[in-house]
Amino acid sequence: MRSFSEYNPIVIAVWFFSVTGIAMFCNYPWLMAISLAGAVTFFIMRNGLSHGKTHIFFWVLFLILALANPLISHNGKTVLFVMNHNPVTLEATLYGINSAAMIIGVLYLLRSFTQIMTSEKLLYITGALSPKLSLVLSMAMRFVPLFSRQSAKINAAQTAMGLYKDDNIIDDIRGKSRIFSVMVTWALENGIITADSMETKGFGTGRRSQMKRFRFRASDVTFLLCDLVLLSITAAAVGTHSLSFEFYPSISFDSPDMLGTAGLAAYALLILMPMILETVVNHKWKYLRSAV
Amino acid sequence: MLLIRNKNLRNTIKIAVPFVIIPVITILGTLAFDEKKHIIIALAVAVLALLLFAAGFEKKSTGTRRMVIVAVMTALCFAGRFIPFLKPVAALTIITALYLGGEAGFLVGSLSAILSNFYFGQGPWTAFQMLAWGLIGLFAGMLSKPLLKSRALLLIYGFIAGIGYSFFMDIWTVLWYNEGFSVKLYAAALVSAIPYTVSYAVSNVLFLYLLALPFGEKLQRIKVKYGV
Numbered sequence: 001m002r003s004f005s006e007y008n009p010i011v012i013a014v015w016f017f018s019v020t021g022i023a024m025f026c027n028y029p030w031l032m033a034i035s036l037a038g039a040v041t042f043f044i045m046r047n048g049l050s051h052g053k054t055h056i057f058f059w060v061l062f063l064i065l066a067l068a069n070p071l072i073s074h075n076g077k078t079v080l081f082v083m084n085h086n087p088v089t090l091e092a093t094l095y096g097i098n099s100a101a102m103i104i105g106v107l108y109l110l111r112s113f114t115q116i117m118t119s120e121k122l123l124y125i126t127g128a129l130s131p132k133l134s135l136v137l138s139m140a141m142r143f144v145p146l147f148s149r150q151s152a153k154i155n156a157a158q159t160a161m162g163l164y165k166d167d168n169i170i171d172d173i174r175g176k177s178r179i180f181s182v183m184v185t186w187a188l189e190n191g192i193i194t195a196d197s198m199e200t201k202g203f204g205t206g207r208r209s210q211m212k213r214f215r216f217r218a219s220d221v222t223f224l225l226c227d228l229v230l231l232s233i234t235a236a237a238v239g240t241h242s243l244s245f246e247f248y249p250s251i252s253f254d255s256p257d258m259l260g261t262a263g264l265a266a267y268a269l270l271i272l273m274p275m276i277l278e279t280v281v282n283h284k285w286k287y288l289r290s291a292v
Numbered sequence: 293m294l295l296i297r298n299k300n301l302r303n304t305i306k307i308a309v310p311f312v313i314i315p316v317i318t319i320l321g322t323l324a325f326d327e328k329k330h331i332i333i334a335l336a337v338a339v340l341a342l343l344l345f346a347a348g349f350e351k352k353s354t355g356t357r358r359m360v361i362v363a364v365m366t367a368l369c370f371a372g373r374f375i376p377f378l379k380p381v382a383a384l385t386i387i388t389a390l391y392l393g394g395e396a397g398f399l400v401g402s403l404s405a406i407l408s409n410f411y412f413g414q415g416p417w418t419a420f421q422m423l424a425w426g427l428i429g430l431f432a433g434m435l436s437k438p439l440l441k442s443r444a445l446l447l448i449y450g451f452i453a454g455i456g457y458s459f460f461m462d463i464w465t466v467l468w469y470n471e472g473f474s475v476k477l478y479a480a481a482l483v484s485a486i487p488y489t490v491s492y493a494v495s496n497v498l499f500l501y502l503l504a505l506p507f508g509e510k511l512q513r514i515k516v517k518y519g520v
Contacts, residue, residue: 024416024468025332065469072480099469110415119410129343130350136363136399140407143367181506187364188514195360203356 003281004274008220009121016113018231019271020106028243030264032101038271039108045275046112054111062104069096077250095247124214147187154179223273230270237263331467338419345398357520361392362399369404373412377491382453383499385429390440391511392520394433401425420464428453450500454493458485
């Protein structure tokens with residue numbers, strides 16, 4: 001039993017793409033509500049009540065996005081009131097709220113995605129597409145901390161030689177840019193040395209292979225299959241217009257038929273899957289702790 | 293894509309992909325889906341362009357030295373994104389493209405986007421950012437001769453690239469918010485993004501002005517010394 005973030009990166013990525021994809025390509029209000037609620041719950045489940053700034057930013061953005069549409073778009077039959085000779089309509093307001101719910105839901109999901117999908121996991125995925133690119137990416141990642149350490153060293157050396165003072169702003173800027181210049185030259189030279197030593201060790205002679213840190217286990221495959229089945233049910237519902245919702249010129253929709261209801265249920269289940277996993281894992285953990 | 297031996301043909305394809313194949317997909321997509329699903333087409337085009345490029349890069353035997361230099365420049369771009377208000381990414385991408393060619397420029401731009409978004413947040417916009425910065429590098433590589441000759445032209449290119457990047461990203465914003473493309477919303481998005489647009493354009497011009505020569509010297513030196 002593993003928690004969701006320990007699953008194979010491909011499985012995690014597929015889940016995120018299916019959940020956000022459906023949310024982005026469907027405008028059915030109930031589906032938006034499910035996706036927003038699920039995304040927020042998932043985020044809070046993983047982070048507790050921290051990240052207050054993120055929440056505030058997202059909900060302010062929600063308000064801005066929801067209000068932007070009725071002020072810009074004047075489609076719709078039901079006029080609520082007139083502002084600057086422009087009608088503000090009920091339909092445009094509801095459409096704005098709907099769009100905002102979609103965007104904020106997806107943003108929450110993506111925030112979780114950024115937390116879960118660490119660089120090593122992404123390298124595993126890009127490595128499957130192009131080992132060479134993934135190598136360049138992983139080298140660049142390794143260079144970032146290396147460069148900052150090297151900058152500190154150069155800075156210390158320059159200061160020791162008395163080449164600039166901190167108290168004079170012009171001197172300071174000149175010193176900083178000198179450090180940067182030294183750093184870049186060193187970085188390029190060091191890169192060449194790295195490349196040469198890679199070549200002497202036989203880089204590029206055979207096929208690029210990759211260290212496989214992640215395997216597909218039975219639970220990965222099960223999760224992926226469930227994901228795809230639920231996704232196809234929802235996609236079928238969206239694709240056959242069972243979940244169609246017209247905002248303009250006036251709101252019109254059919255109450256969802258069998259397929260539409262199934263699609264909504266499948267989507268709800270899809271977004272709940274990782275949360276179910278987390279809950280089970282947490283309970284198991286508590287149970288094992290209490291057994292000790 | 294790059295299994296083709298003939299160099300001329302290869303260059304033709306390189307140009308044909310962004311200018312011919314992608315518009316064809318766009319038109320087919322508009323015919324196949326109803327007009328509300330522009331975002332699917334836009335995403336598909338962006339991802340496809342990136343995949344084509346990745347496949348081409350994978351097939352080619354790029355020198356190790358060149359690859360490492362690309363990684364170095366990408367890391368510098370990533371570090372540069374932490375500077376408040378000013379964004380040196382596009383400028384560094386352009387400089388790389390001038391001295392190492394369009395492909396290296398495309399790589400530095402697109403890899404910087406993916407790398408820095410680990411910190412700034414990944415999302416569907418990652419693909420568009422990768423494409424936008426990548427294309428800024430690719431075009432700079434194509435225009436490298438005139439841009440290297442005249443400094444004024446280089447600064448103008450940087451300015452246009454900054455504004456173009458902002459306009460490109462706003463197309464994506466509108467598509468995301470509104471399913472279809474609406475000129476009114478686009479105008480509103482452009483207006484609300486003016487501070488960013490100005491910051492992109494100004495920082496491109498500023499960094500190109502400040503960094504083009506010293507960076508150019510360094511890259512030129514590496515090229516002459518090691519034959520990258």
